[in-house]
Amino acid sequence: MSGIVVVGTQWGDEGKGKITDFLAGKADVIVRFQGGNNAGHTIVFDGKKFALHLIPSGIFRKDAINVMANGMVINPKAMLEELEMLKQGGVTEFNLAISDRAHIILPYHIVLDGMLEELKEDNKKVGTTKKGIGPTYTDKASRIGIRVCDFVDDEVFKEKLTDNLNYYNKIFKLFGKEELNTEAIYQEYLEYAEAMKPYVTDTGVLLNRLLEDDKKVVFEGAQGALLCMDHGTYPFVTSSSPTAASVPVNTGVSPKYINEVIGITKAYSTRVGSGFFATEFDDDVAHQIREVGHEYGTTTGRPRRIGWIDTVVLRHTKRISGLTALSVMLLDVLSGVKTLQVCVAYKLNGEIIDYMPASIKDYEKCIPIYMEIPGWDEDITKVTNFSGLPVNAQLYLNKLAELVGVEVAIFSVGPDRTQTVVLKELI
Ligand code: GDP
Ligand code: IMO
Ligand code: MG
Numbered sequence: 127m128s129g130i131v132v133v134g135t136q137w138g139d140e141g142k143g144k145i146t147d148f149l150a151g152k153a154d155v156i157v158r159f160q161g162g163n164n165a166g167h168t169i170v171f172d173g174k175k176f177a178l179h180l181i182p183s184g185i186f187r188k189d190a191i192n193v194m195a196n197g198m199v200i201n202p203k204a205m206l207e208e209l210e211m212l213k214q215g216g217v218t219e220f221n222l223a224i225s226d227r228a229h230i231i232l233p234y235h236i237v238l239d240g241m242l243e244e245l246k247e248d249n250k251k252v253g254t255t256k257k258g259i260g261p262t263y264t265d266k267a268s269r270i271g272i273r274v275c276d277f278v279d280d281e282v283f284k285e286k287l288t289d290n291l292n293y294y295n296k297i298f299k300l301f302g303k304e305e306l307n308t309e310a311i312y313q314e315y316l317e318y319a320e321a322m323k324p325y326v327t328d329t330g331v332l333l334n335r336l337l338e339d340d341k342k343v344v345f346e347g348a349q350g351a352l353l354c355m356d357h358g359t360y361p362f363v364t365s366s367s368p369t370a371a372s373v374p375v376n377t378g379v380s381p382k383y384i385n386e387v388i389g390i391t392k393a394y395s396t397r398v399g400s401g402f403f404a405t406e407f408d409d410d411v412a413h414q415i416r417e418v419g420h421e422y423g424t425t426t427g428r429p430r431r432i433g434w435i436d437t438v439v440l441r442h443t444k445r446i447s448g449l450t451a452l453s454v455m456l457l458d459v460l461s462g463v464k465t466l467q468v469c470v471a472y473k474l475n476g477e478i479i480d481y482m483p484a485s486i487k488d489y490e491k492c493i494p495i496y497m498e499i500p501g502w503d504e505d506i507t508k509v510t511n512f513s514g515l516p517v518n519a520q521l522y523l524n525k526l527a528e529l530v531g532v533e534v535a536i537f538s539v540g541p542d543r544t545q546t547v548v549l550k551e552l553i
Pocket of ligand 3: 138139140165166167168424
């Protein structure tokens with residue numbers, strides 16, 4: 127009966143893939159519960175580097191079951207390409223279960239994603255990954271989505287695809303876009319459905335059985351809490367809920383199975399795509415962090431925007447996800463930064479506040495209030511325990527734990543699986 131949730135505490139790309147793969151070494155089951163191939167999760171071990179977009183990060187652990195749960199949106203073509211990439215990389219067995227209730231991303235969702243962005247003025251564009259995520263979740267809410275169970279039934283698939291394209295082609299025509307050919311898509315996707323079929327099952331039933339059997343389950347979040355539709359920096363968010371609170375609805379397991387929630391945070395902040403973030407800065411130090419940390423998007427290659435760590439954000443995430451532990455990533459990237467700034471509160475209209483305002487207009491007016499912590503110069507990439515860290519790095523971690531009110535259970539000093547230091551066993 128043990129479930130541990132891995133969630134991003136910022137705007138994504140915190141290192142969730144690395145920690146999920148690490149925890150998967152001791153887990154029985156790994157579950158991706160939301161999002162789609164907007165995610166890019168990097169895993170490095172034995173001199174190899176993999177970027178996963180849809181497949182759970184437990185896929186490299188031979189004995190683990192990897193589940194793609196009902197809350198996900200799955201592009202079948204991208205999924206099969208990812209399996210092929212894994213095969214090329216030496217992963218030959220896929221212990222994979224795909225929910226029959228997950229939704230399918232189809233070509234018209236991708237066209238819509240691009241079209242809706244094009245139609246917006248520059249300052250209103252979300253800067254999506256253009257993978258069709260928003261339009262697929264929109265169809266789900268509009269009750270015209272095509273679920274995996276529909277997709278693998280060729281009759282149902284054809285009927286729903288025809289209905290949807292009859293509708294969307296009218297919109298494409300209206301906006302001067304090329305109409306999509308139903309039959310061509312049907313024929314192409316029938317093959318993908320066949321290839322997907324062996325993995326399809328009711329993953330809610332499967333997960334409940336495994337949890338009742340006392341199996342250890344890691345729920346792998348994608349994106350980050352600030353990209354949450356409900357609690358993020360709306361409207362500059364994704365279209366799902368990357369919080370621990372969404373795990374039950376997105377997987378079909380009861381909240382009683384969630385024992386730990388580990389919040390993954392960078393030792394600083396990054397954001398890719400549009401939207402204000404209070405601690406962003408862009409000077410030589412930001413440039414140094416971007417280059418040392420290779421801060422370029424795993425999915426789109428876009429340069430990530432850099433900011434100081436923001437404990438208002440981390441406390442917000444702690445509240446909405448019930449964090450029980452923190453994993454502080456990329457600590458090594460801060461080596462050589464003379465003075466570190468830690469945001470402790472915001473000033474809004476002359477008042478000091480300790481929360482993130484809902485209104486984006488107010489959030490954009492927030493001025494961060496910083497506490498300064500002296501940096502360190504030493505290379506820490508080979509550190510294997512807390513006392514091996516320079517004193518100022520120890521101070522930095524202790525200060526974060528104190529300001530957020532959550533203990534640091536893991537810190538990470540490099541991309542490799544082995545560059546992970548556990549301070550408290552969670553699994
Ligand atoms: P995710 O989306 O949360 O899984 O994170 P990404 O994989 O998109 O981005 C995290 C990036 O940081 C990847 O390039 C990782 O290989 C890298 N990374 C993770 N942990 C560390 C670390 O402790 N130090 C360094 N230097 N890189 C890390
Ligand atoms: P992982 O799991 C970082 C961002 C996009 C955009 C916004 C909406 O790797 O942390 P979408 O395509 O989801 O409609 O885009 O969300 N975004 C991410 N940023 N990491 C991710 O995933 C992201 N997934 C979406 O850049 O600003
Ligand atoms: Mg990523």
